[in-house]
Amino acid sequence: MDWRIPLADIDFDSREEAAVLEVLKSRWLTMGGVTQVFEQEFASYVGARHAIAVTNGTAALHLACLAAGLGRGDEVIVPSLSFVATANAVRYTGAVPIFVDIESEQDLDISLTSIEQKLTERTRAIMVMHYGGYACDMPAIVTLARAHGIKVIEDAAHAIGSDIDGRKLGVWGDIGCFSFFSNKNMTTGEGGMIVTNDDAAADKMRTIRSHGMTTMSWDRHKGHAWSYDVVELGYNYRIDEIRAALGRVQLSKLEQNNKKRRNLSVLYREQLEELVPSVVVPFNNPRGTSACHLFPILLPMGCDRIGFMEHLKSNGIQTSIHYPPIHKFLTYAEGSDAQLDLRLTETVSSREVTLPLFAALTEENVVDVVRSVQGAVQKLNSK
Ligand SMILES: Cc1ncc(COP(=O)(O)O)c(C=O)c1O
Numbered sequence: 001m002d003w004r005i006p007l008a009d010i011d012f013d014s015r016e017e018a019a020v021l022e023v024l025k026s027r028w029l030t031m032g033g034v035t036q037v038f039e040q041e042f043a044s045y046v047g048a049r050h051a052i053a054v055t056n057g058t059a060a061l062h063l064a065c066l067a068a069g070l071g072r073g074d075e076v077i078v079p080s081l082s083f084v085a086t087a088n089a090v091r092y093t094g095a096v097p098i099f100v101d102i103e104s105e106q107d108l109d110i111s112l113t114s115i116e117q118k119l120t121e122r123t124r125a126i127m128v129m130h131y132g133g134y135a136c137d138m139p140a141i142v143t144l145a146r147a148h149g150i151k152v153i154e155d156a157a158h159a160i161g162s163d164i165d166g167r168k169l170g171v172w173g174d175i176g177c178f179s180f181f182s183n184k185n186m187t188t189g190e191g192g193m194i195v196t197n198d199d200a201a202a203d204k205m206r207t208i209r210s211h212g213m214t215t216m217s218w219d220r221h222k223g224h225a226w227s228y229d230v231v232e233l234g235y236n237y238r239i240d241e242i243r244a245a246l247g248r249v250q251l252s253k254l255e256q257n258n259k260k261r262r263n264l265s266v267l268y269r270e271q272l273e274e275l276v277p278s279v280v281v282p283f284n285n286p287r288g289t290s291a292c293h294l295f296p297i298l299l300p301m302g303c304d305r306i307g308f309m310e311h312l313k314s315n316g317i318q319t320s321i322h323y324p325p326i327h328k329f330l331t332y333a334e335g336s337d338a339q340l341d342l343r344l345t346e347t348v349s350s351r352e353v354t355l356p357l358f359a360a361l362t363e364e365n366v367v368d369v370v371r372s373v374q375g376a377v378q379k380l381n382s383k
Helices: 014-026 033-046 057-067 085-092 112-118 138-148 199-209 217-221 241-275 305-314 343-351 363-381
Strands: 050-054 075-079 096-100 123-129 151-155 175-179 192-196 295-298 352-355
Touching: 014 241, 033 050, 033 192, 033 241, 050 057, 050 199, 057 085, 057 123, 057 151, 057 175, 057 192, 057 199, 075 085, 085 096, 085 123, 096 112, 112 138, 123 138, 138 151, 192 199, 241 295, 241 363, 305 352, 305 363, 343 352
Parallel strands: 075 096, 075 123, 123 151, 151 175
Antiparallel strands: 050 192, 175 192, 295 352
């Protein structure tokens, strides 16, 4: 489908092309020197001691769960209003995701009260997800976790460049995970990054990123090693030099592009004002500075969401849903806690629609989308 206004778009130009060409000409394609520089630049950008580039955000979450020591018999508190990878990563380790509710219609992030209610002696970690780039209540969540001796993993896939009081998301908890999937604020096609200040966790994740091997092909190529040992069960979760090169250029554009996203989000809020409160625009008073990855709205109660999305589609505007709740998916619903009471997650999820947002979206586009939103709401309300 050829959308007049797509949901998301990438910002690639001659700089990405030149960076990729340079790697191709170097004839070293697998993880090596470019990746190391990308990791150093990313670590310095978020203010972490370590950054470890991986093949995608899901691999980042999996390695984080393993480094947090999760395994069979452990429970991890996770939001249900997230992409399924958040919970899948927990399950890969044998641990059980314990789903909790969101804070409110305004704050679609994990609820602190809900976390407190689900803590048991088997809880080993809290996995937060900064919805749309809007920060969870990290000061309170980290304090709670410390008091209970449990880890905090941040799924910061949406939050590349978000911060609270100048401290970047991803470095509030023990380990932070980012995705560079092609709809994210910076992209390498597929790709991800893990950040941490914990030296031992970083060592472990670096080792199991590449089969648990003690040296890499790159070390041998550089003449630093002849052989290797395999010290634990690992995976092939490596990134490659082509994607690392893309990542370096994308990182250099991130601040500027996030600023554009923030300005467009402010404009969306102004333009949508007259539809409030029947349409809810979440995160009116966010914590800290958001990377504004998504622009979610909640349709009026009982509004036909598919009809709404079809109306925008007929105007060439792409929309999406973030997210169907994870605890309702077949593979999660089976055998789950019958008492699961995630009322807010379920109502918000049934009313949510994500409007187009990307750095190159124009102000005229925003006005155009909002006009279409108004038309759709009027049409569907009068039915
Ligand atoms: C919230 C969230 N977590 C995890 C992921 C997984 O990242 P990836 O697609 O890079 O594996 C995504 C990606 O879409 C995401 O949006």
